[in-house]
Amino acid sequence: MSRLSLDAVVEPNETSGAVCIRAANASDVESLSIYFTRLSATTRNRRFMGARTDFAVLAAECVARAGHPDHLTLLAELRQEGRSTIIGETLYAYDTAARHGDFAISVADVFQRKGVGFQMITAMEQHASHRGHEMIAAETARANAEMRGLAKKAGFEDTGLGDWQSVHLAKRLMR
Ligand SMILES: CC(C)(COP(=O)(O)OP(=O)(O)OC[C@H]1O[C@@H](n2cnc3c(N)ncnc32)[C@H](O)[C@@H]1OP(=O)(O)O)[C@@H](O)C(=O)NCCC(=O)NCCS
Numbered sequence: 001m002s003r004l005s006l007d008a009v010v011e012p013n014e015t016s017g018a019v020c021i022r023a024a025n026a027s028d029v030e031s032l033s034i035y036f037t038r039l040s041a042t043t044r045n046r047r048f049m050g051a052r053t054d055f056a057v058l059a060a061e062c063v064a065r066a067g068h069p070d071h072l073t074l075l076a077e078l079r080q081e082g083r084s085t086i087i088g089e090t091l092y093a094y095d096t097a098a099r100h101g102d103f104a105i106s107v108a109d110v111f112q113r114k115g116v117g118f119q120m121i122t123a124m125e126q127h128a129s130h131r132g133h134e135m136i137a138a139e140t141a142r143a144n145a146e147m148r149g150l151a152k153k154a155g156f157e158d159t160g161l162g163d164w165q166s167v168h169l170a171k172r173l174m175r
Helices: 026-038 041-048 055-063 116-130 145-153
Strands: 002-005 018-023 071-080 083-095 100-107 135-141 166-172
Touching: 018 116, 026 055, 026 071, 026 083, 041 100, 071 116, 083 116, 100 116, 116 135, 116 145, 135 145, 145 166
Parallel strands: 100 135
Antiparallel strands: 002 018, 018 071, 071 083, 083 100, 135 166
16 A cells, blocks of 8 residues: 655645555445545546446446456545545556556546646556556547646657547556
8 A cells, every 4th residue: 555645745734634545445336436426527527538427336347356466446545534535546457458558547626736646647557567567558538638747747658549539648667
């Protein structure tokens, strides 16, 4: 589990506590469903590349293969005064045939632009690297400046495989 001081990722005076990044498991379905429910429509649409309202199903899908070596859902959890709240998630799945992992990511609206997304991508890369995966990739809307900025900062490059609406981003992992 990765633990980072919230002081490092949240503006002073906003809140206090610690953000932990950990693997999700079956007991997280309900809290993950609540997390998806509370996202703004814009963030949700960007995360799922379209409108979805079946949050309990989405949450169940995210943890359905928990424990499988090629699948991972990471949660960023704010731990504060004895309470834990999910503030971000990333779903990673390795495609054996294509020999690369794909991921999707979201951060709760009020916690965006505080470094949480970057920390989750870093943790996901470490997991993929440990599993011997050589490449990770993601697809996002061409207009999604936040995701494109995050991916660029994390070292991803545009593969050119997208279309007029979407960008395909990939990064080769060091072994
Ligand atoms: C994309 C997303 C996960 C980024 O998470 P985040 O926690 O806000 O990102 P970080 O704070 O770690 O930002 C890391 C870098 O990303 C880039 N970035 C983040 N937000 C940005 C914005 N609004 N505009 C431009 N660049 C941005 C910056 O380079 C930033 O580094 P910096 O703060 O040092 O400049 C978040 O905006 C989100 O949940 N978006 C909606 C869902 C989505 O688009 N998912 C992607 C498709 S699966």
